[in-house]
Amino acid sequence: MSSVGRAGGAGRAGRVVRAVGAGLLVLGAAASPAVADSSPSASPSDDGAAPTSAGTSFRTATEVDQGQKATASASMGDYLYWSFPADAGQRPTVKATVKLPDAHASATWQVDVYDGLRRRQACQYGAQTRTAAQDAASVELSCTLRTVRAWSEPWADDPLPGTYYVRLTTVGLKAADLGLPVSAEVQVDSKDVGGAAAVDGSLAEPLVPGVAVAAEGGDSDEESEGSVAVLSSIEPDDGWASGWWSDRWVWTAVGGVLAALAGVGGYSLTRGRSVRPTP
Template sequence: MPTLTTHRALRASLAGFALLPALAVAAPAASAASPSPSPSASGKPAPATKAGTSFLTAINLAAGQDANVAASTGDYLYWAFGASEGQTPTIGLTVNLPPAADRHGPQTWSVEVFDGLRRRQSCTAGTQNATGEAAAPALSLSCTMREVRSWAEPWSGDPLPGTYYVRLALSDAPQPDLGLAASVQLHVGVKGDADNAQPEGGELKAPLVPPVGGGAANAAQAAAPAEAEDHWYSGWFSGWNSRWFWTVAGGALAALAGVAGYTLTRHPRGRRPARYGSVPPQAGAPQPGPYAGSGQP
């Protein structure tokens, strides 16, 4: 026979099952009330956390995107960004050097900018090479490029619209310091727009942007067979017997040339050039008879 304690436990279980739908409805509401933070909440792309080690592996930066990278002392770091006509890009870098207790001397870092054709671009302002002393915690680098032009002469190295590469490298440091941990902050600023583009009257056919995918695109192009060019002499060297024909013809011409050369250079038989004239007969010398040389008197 059920006791009073059993009835109380049964009532508590039924009450718990009744509260389950209410808890299920309240859970989504609670989660919606506390949204997770988003890196693009301010409208600015999140900083890039990687850097390439060559032109082909350079990390592309979007407009307004910075970079905050952990690096190793001595490595080459590459980033890529786009610039259009009329703009003047400015690159700013801050290198946080390894702890002073781990360093053995000053370190010199340098920044360079290249266009899409791997041509080095000059800087009109800024510090491209900076040296941090043994106790310095960080150093700053900067480069203000020339204004991007809408067109340029083929022989000139003027900056044109397209992709630009930033290369950060360690120029000089003690050998034991290579490999120490460091960090880099990169900021690319752009001022101006297409209204400032000078000079007028020119237009670039295509921006200097490398193909997307680099290696994959080049591999696909290499796999495609190239079409043979047709010239006026192409028929002479085509066909299954063209090799044998030209081999036999070349051998015959070589033989004729050898015979002609031998004929022109050899001396005629029975004729000897008379350099000193004929020798007169000597007096008292026996004259050869009709049987000379035959052994008969």
């Protein structure tokens, strides 16, 4: 090959490399804010202070935002309930700390998490159950759930968007310790898993429990059964199904553009060099 041909090929290769590099820079700049925007807000709500009490059942569970630290004073033997919202693509972690009285026997504490259908959700990892020794001043528990999915098969037990309940209690409590005062702290944080957990499907409505109540002044049966009281009014800061956008869309577009650039570059490198006939 002549020096002119080699120079022309090197020039075409350089142009292809520059084009691919420019495309990657543009896509990287576009992907960075998109991925950042898909991250859920972990800051507590500005509407009110953190809760200072806990419910005693599912129906009376105290609502708490993600990122908020809820506290409660109770007695050994009580069942303490809190509720929080979790949306698709989030992996919630529940952390609980129980401060014990100066004199107490060894006791086992346990934190359980239930979804909106009151199905107990398994912990992916974390110390869900711990035994506090007699001289222990406190005990710390944690439970990291599986990633919340936007949709699942009816027979599956996957976490779905909606209200989740935290139950904190003692297991195998001795009679001498029954009624001793304790204080508890609970906080829920989530990690945004992103497009790796995205699925093709979504629920029509999040799993937020509600009960049918009679309408005031209703004469017919349809009117008396038409009102529903929502047991949990708390929801994510940017609304339900906020995870419809994920980085999977970005990287799918990146793959398509790279494939197009590779095709153009391959054609430029392999096509024959036209030679003008000498007059």
